Amino acid sequence: MRVGFVLGEMFAGLRRNITMTLSVVLVTMVSLFFFGAGLLVQQQVSILKGDWYDRVxxxxxxxxxxxxxxxxxxxxxxxxxxxxxxxxxxxxxxxxxxxxxxxxxxxxxxxxxxxxxxxxxxxxxxxxxxxxxxxxxxxxxxxxxxxxxxxxxxxxxxxQRAILEPLFTVLGTATQIALGLAALMLLCSVMLVSTTIRLTAFSRRRETTIMRLVGASRALIQLPFVLEGVIASLLGGLLASAALWAMVHFGVARLRARPGFTTRLIDTHDVLWQTAPLILAVGLVFAIGASLFSLRRWLKV
Missing domain, CATH: 3.30.70.3040 (Alpha-Beta Plaits)
Incomplete structure (x- = not known):
């Protein structure tokens, strides 16, 4: 497989659809940010339950x-x-x-x-x-x-634990709402990725038809399109991870720095080593799945 050709086609597709690519990046960033925030809230609730329950x-x-x-x-x-x-x-x-x-x-x-x-x-x-x-x-x-x-x-x-249950019920509900919004935004991201790949494939259908007729494999034809979706989703995931890191570093850290505050809170280590890899993996899987699904129809010759 010609790596240079695949990369060239990928960058050409990104340049031709720069507006749609930016839209995919931003929507993916927002959806993965909500997804990561939901995971962090869920993790914080677990920490508080263990910490506060042990103190009671x-x-x-x-x-x-x-x-x-x-x-x-x-x-x-x-x-x-x-x-x-x-x-x-x-x-x-x-x-x-x-x-x-x-x-x-x-x-x-x-x-x-x-x-x-x-x-x-x-x-x-x-x-x-x-x-x-x-x-x-x-x-x-x-x-x-x-x-x-x-x-x-x-x-x-x-x-005394019954006193804490209403608080954890509210926090649990907030987690479910955040994850629900994340699921909705991920669906929007998948649809946008699918639309972008479909439009790109349609605009280059003549080239792909010729490539298939001269013996190019389906994988060689599909890979540039898939990589376009992957790159856009990874950029969105990285931006979402950076936003979560900033939120924890500049927001949560201030609470932890207050005198007399002893409750353990999530920190940037949790974002970098637990949440960020997961949201990048989720974004990657959704991008690949959406791209391959979109190409099943438009690359038939």
């Missing part, structure tokens, strides 16, 4: 003087019940560490979390004492909840 501790609130009667029929927890509950927690294989928070500690933490306009109406006796439990396997928190929710002296064992 099971809180076991103990019965106090102000506890509802139905939750604590025996009244406030006794010292022996508290000690027995602590021993039971420490002996549980699912429990890694146990922290006791007295009513005074709870009130102090409450004052630090909320404004004085709220804390002024709350007294120490109104806040329950509790055990804060760190688990060896956070995914099995429901087992610990079920084990201690009916223990003597326990008022409530709330599922």
């Amino acid at each position: 501790q099971v809180s076991i609130f103990l019965c106090g003087e102000d506890s509802p009667a139905e939750a604590c029929p025996e009244g406030a927890i006794t010292a022996s019940q508290r000690d027995a509950l602590r021993a039971q927690l420490q002996a549980d294989p699912l429990v890694d560490e146990v922290f006791y928070e007295s009513q005074a500690d709870a009130f102090r933490n409450f004052q630090q979390m909320y404004d004085t306009s709220i804390t002024a109406n709350v007294t120490t006796e109104q806040l329950p004492e509790s055990f804060r439990v760190r688990l060896t396997d956070p995914s099995r928190y429901q087992e610990v909840t079920a084990e201690f929710v009916d223990a003597a002296g326990v008022e409530d064992v709330p599922d």
Whole structure:
């Protein structure tokens, strides 16, 4: 196969259809940008789930003087019940560490979390004492909840992960929307690539007919057209990767640089070594598939 001939035909096709080529590059860039953004959002949600879920501790609130009667029929927890509950927690294989928070500690933490306009109406006796439990396997928190929710002296064992679920539901929905837009844009990109290759093949149908009649193989005839679509798609993929890198480097990095911000966020390494290769591969596969499909009809002689 004559490499020089193939490359010459490819560049000639790109020059003849420069406007359409630019359109393919831009549409591919936008579609792959949405696709890559959806992947990054999905990856960030997974990171946040693992990070935040691991930080969440099971809180076991103990019965106090102000506890509802139905939750604590025996009244406030006794010292022996508290000690027995602590021993039971420490002996549980699912429990890694146990922290006791007295009513005074709870009130102090409450004052630090909320404004004085709220804390002024709350007294120490109104806040329950509790055990804060760190688990060896956070995914099995429901087992610990079920084990201690009916223990003597326990008022409530709330599922703190339920607080995070609405946030992750919103993030998951945003991911699905981004991926849906990406799929729509990829479809537009495929259609544009197909149209461009079809128009190019139609404008050069006389040349391709002559080449086929003199014995040129189908692969030799098809390759310049396929390479045109591949080059345009790869350029769009590279531009999309650069845009994602800039978004992460100049946007997400600023959040990570804020004082006291400890949550792990995606970084440029994730873009360069995970997302970018994938979107380039997707763009390449779509370009080749669209080109070959378009040429099946127009190169028949």
